[in-house]
Amino acid sequence: MNNFLFVAAENDGIHNCKAGGMGDVVRDVPREIAKRGDKVHVVVPSYSRLHNDGTLVANLNFPLRGTTYTAELYQVAPKKEFDNITHYVIHHPEITEGGIAHIYHDDPTEPFFNDFVKFMVFNTAVAEAIKVGAFGDLDIVHMHDWHSAALLFIKKYHPNYQDLKKMRYVYSIHNLAIQGIRPFYDNYASVHHWFPEVPLDIEALQDPQYPDCINLMGVGIRLADAVHTVSPSYKEDIMLPSARPEFVGGESLEKGLQKANDEGRLYGILNASNYNNIRKAEKGLLYRNTVKALFRWLQDESKKYKADFLAHTGEKIMEFVTDRPKFIVSSVARLTEQKFYFMMRSPESFEKMLESLKKVDGIFMLLGTGDPDYEEMFRSLSYKHKNFVFTNGQSEDLIDSMYLETDLYFMPSLFEPCGISQMLAMRNGNPCLVHHTGGLKDTVEHMKTGFAFDGETFEAKLEDMVVRFDEALDIWQNDKPKWKKIQAAAKKMRFTWDKSLDEYYDKLYLL
Known part of the structure; x- marks a missing residue:
């Protein structure tokens, strides 16, 4: 039996510990490992709240900032019990919750200031827990994104943790764009301030653009035994330099990624979708759930500033209850540059799509919250276009209805490490129209399981997006057999953890 430790900032295997797709992976992969008869421990920060109903397992004492810190390791209850999986959180007063999903801090004045502090305490506590054998004798330590990369720094350079070297360390990249960059010196949230006893190997740790800073994402890439991207095509993308906004690639870390690849340490393995865990x-x-969500948001004090808009969306939806549209296009996503830059750059391209929809008596439904500029843009487009329904909030029930009742799912991500939405839509037999990039390239095949747009230049991509959209509508309207064939092919596609885990064991874990 192999013994694994998963170290991450999120874990959807326990309650209230998820901000994005990483939480799903940290939930699903341990379950798949446990099924194979191996043992998994999953540890995340407690964010001052997750330890409350837990059982204290150990007090951990370790050096930080030239003094001794004591953190507490708690075992906590999972959402669902599985043999061979144990969930833990680490509690310390400085591991605080942030405003993003009660996990991350948004630090506009000094990026990563608060997150750096809490993840340094967390990672050193994890190193101590491994050292004292809190998780037993480990074979594999699997870390996720920059939040856990400091563990590799501690293992390599900290005099107290030299005996952590015997197990294999695997590092997964979920979002390369968020890198955890902080100064080496002269700041409360700097490396030297937290680890005064560690001699700093500046050259091996520094950020390519800011030589006086550490880049923790870069540290993960440089120091792990195996580095993993969450789709094969994203691996290819990030070994090339970014040329924003046309192309988002290695975000200044491409040289380190190329080196990891040359050394046989970089692997692209597609994330999967959970086909058992379907609500x-x-x-x-669909329309009833939209109205229910709108009523709920209208009673929420924090949403007062958009009460007018919510009421406007409600009026729109009421019309569709009696006069049902013939075709529904939908998108569910955080409203960010990654997901909707195409619309921000060219609202008129999006408006062309709405005009095409109007001709077939179709509507476009978008659900999401996020960047205020993107929210504002979609709100103003909604006032302008009767067939654009923008539900500016979050509702699980409504999201389920959208995935179930849509005809075409639209995912124009600028870059996409893996993407899960397209898998969820395809699971229900809904073809997707996607940008031909990253994980979307690996999951949607143009004219076979869905539709994809691309182009040499940004303008060409925008043009192609509208052309492919019209093409999809044309097939739906005028070639029903072909449309049904694409639907059936989409529904047949299965991106299972079983398949991905075979590759994990073979390439990442060497088991």
Whole structure:
């Protein structure tokens, strides 16, 4: 039996510990490992809240900032019990919750200031827990994104943790764009301030653009035994330099990634979708669930500033209850540059798509919250276009209905490490229209399981996006057999953890 430790900032295997797709992976992969008869420990920060109903397992004492810190390791209850999986959180007063999903801090004045502090305490506590054998004798330590990369720094350079070297360390990149860059010296949230006893190997740790800073994402890439990207095509993308906004690639870390690849340490393995963990939704509740969500948000004090808009969306939806549209296009996503830059750059391209939809008596439904500029843009487009329904909030029930009742799912991500939405849409037999990039390239095949747009230049991509959209509508309207064939092919596609885990064991874990 192999013994694994997963170290991450999020874990959807326990309650209230998820901000994005990483939480899903840290939930699903341990379950798959446990099924194979191996043992998994999963540890995340407690963010001052997750330890409350836990059982104290150990007090951990370790050096930080030239003094001794004591943190507490708690075992906590999972959402669902599985043999061979144990969930833990680490509590310390400086591991605080942030405003983003009660996990991350948004530090506009000094990027990563608060997150650096809490993840340094967390990673050193994890190193101490490994050292004292809190998780037993480990074979594999699997870390996720920059939040856990300091563990590699501690293992390599800290005099107290030299005996952590015997197990294999695997590092997964979920979002390369967020890198955890902080100064080496002269700052409360600097490396030297937290680790005064560690001699700093500046050259091996520094950020390519800011030589007086550490880049923790870069540290993970340079120091792990195996580095993993969450799709094969994203691996290819990030070994090339970014040329924003046309192309988002290695974000200044491409040389380190090329080196990892040359050394045989870089692997692209597609994330999977969980086909057992499906919330059962009923068909026919799309508009009712929209109205229910709108009523709930209207009573929420924090949403007062958009009460007018919510009411406007409600009026729109009420019309569709009696006069049902013939075709529904939908998108569910955080409203960010990554997901909707194409619309921000060219609202008129999006408006062309809405005009095409109007001709077939179709509507476009978008659900999401996020960047205020993107929210504002979509709100103003909604006032302008009767067939654009923008539900500016979050609702699980409504999201389920959208995945269930949409005809075409639209995912124009500028870059996409893996993407899960397209898998969820395809699971229901809904073709997707996607940008031909990263994980979307690996999951949607143009004219076979869906539709994809691309182009040499940004303008060409925008043009192609509208052309492919019209092409999809044309097939739906005028070639029903072909449309049904694409639907059936999309529904047949299965991106299972079982398949991905075979590759994990073979390439990442060497088991």
